[in-house]
Amino acid sequence: MRKLKVGIIGCGNMGYSILEGIISLLPSRNIFVSDKKKSVLRKIKESGVNICSNKEVAENSEIIIIAVKPQDIEEVLKDIKDKIDPSKTIISIAAGVKIKKIEKFLNWKIPVIRVMPNLCVKVKEGIIAYSCGKFAKGKGKIVESLFSRLGIVFEIDEKKMDLITAISGSGPGYIFYFAEIFEKICRKEGLKSGISGEIVSQLFYGAGKMIKEMKKPKKLKEEVCSPGGTTIEGIKVFEKYNLERIFEEVIEKAKKRSEELSN
Numbered sequence: 321m322r323k324l325k326v327g328i329i330g331c332g333n334m335g336y337s338i339l340e341g342i343i344s345l346l347p348s349r350n351i352f353v354s355d356k357k358k359s360v361l362r363k364i365k366e367s368g369v370n371i372c373s374n375k376e377v378a379e380n381s382e383i384i385i386i387a388v389k390p391q392d393i394e395e396v397l398k399d400i401k402d403k404i405d406p407s408k409t410i411i412s413i414a415a416g417v418k419i420k421k422i423e424k425f426l427n428w429k430i431p432v433i434r435v436m437p438n439l440c441v442k443v444k445e446g447i448i449a450y451s452c453g454k455f456a457k458g459k460g461k462i463v464e465s466l467f468s469r470l471g472i473v474f475e476i477d478e479k480k481m482d483l484i485t486a487i488s489g490s491g492p493g494y495i496f497y498f499a500e501i502f503e504k505i506c507r508k509e510g511l512k513s514g515i516s517g518e519i520v521s522q523l524f525y526g527a528g529k530m531i532k533e534m535k536k537p538k539k540l541k542e543e544v545c546s547p548g549g550t551t552i553e554g555i556k557v558f559e560k561y562n563l564e565r566i567f568e569e570v571i572e573k574a575k576k577r578s579e580e581l582s583n
């Protein structure tokens with residue numbers, strides 16, 4: 321693993337978090353990074369990795385992680401096409417870009433792996449799903465090692481990528497939205513903004529940690545809901561408005577949008 325040469329093309333939000341994850345696994349001389357933005361490259365330079373052009377990243381790396389926006393992926397593939405051969409593996413994190421599209425573009429029997437990380441890789445608590453293309457069978461272990469410092473990593477059928485996008489890709493956005501509402505209510509009820517923020521962040525952090533450690537949300541909920549108590553009164557309101565149905569619709573809509581974007 322430590323001898324592996326890995327490249328990252330596009331080192332913005334996601335690419336930089338991936339770099340932070342792999343920098344502890346590989347010597348920096350084995351990491352090759354490119355980006356369009358000078359400011360991004362200045363920030364990366366301090367880490368001691370090799371700063372190069374897209375072509376040089378492709379030339380020097382065995383694993384090439386493409387972390388540009390979906391609309392920029394074709395430009396990158398055009399750039400690196402003649403530097404790629406079947407001994408290299410392409411990992412794309414572009415949301416909605418199917419493995420077939422990349423394989424077709426490269427015109428070669430190139431191993432391609434599609435990865436769907438979520439924003440929480442920024443705090444190394446991400447959810448990272450991946451699917452291997454037909455020329456990348458058995459190469460999943462590389463993804464599991466490279467992304468291991470960034471959260472949980474698992475393989476799924478590519479057909480389930482839209483569902484994963486709707487649940488774990490968009491998921492942090494839903495949770496931030498709930499936190500925003502809780503904060504608003506705290507302030508409306510007269511709490512100062514600073515303490516409102518602290519209460520809400522600790523609430524989500526603590527409850528999240530309990531679910532993570534005990535893995536039984538139903539049982540945990542029942543423990544809080546003592547008969548005749550306060551929580552059960554609140555839960556009854558969720559039930560009155562059929563929150564479960566609302567959540568189902570949220571996931572349905574996000575999944576449909578993901579399908580539209582990838583077609």
Ligand SMILES: NC(=O)c1ccc[n+]([C@@H]2O[C@H](COP(=O)([O-])OP(=O)(O)OC[C@H]3O[C@@H](n4cnc5c(N)ncnc54)[C@H](OP(=O)(O)O)[C@@H]3O)[C@@H](O)[C@H]2O)c1
Nearest residue numbers: 330331332333334355356387388389390392414415437439
């Ligand atoms: N953010 C998320 O929660 C999330 C979750 C899952 C997957 N993703 C996927 O992750 C990918 C990256 O997203 P991001 O939020 O990290 O984007 P980002 O912050 O915009 O980073 C992309 C970087 O790539 C650079 N770039 C663009 N074209 C390039 C090219 N031809 N050659 C080299 N560098 C180039 C961009 O420079 P310019 O800004 O100058 O164009 C930018 O610095 C996207 O495909 C997205 O679908 C994101």
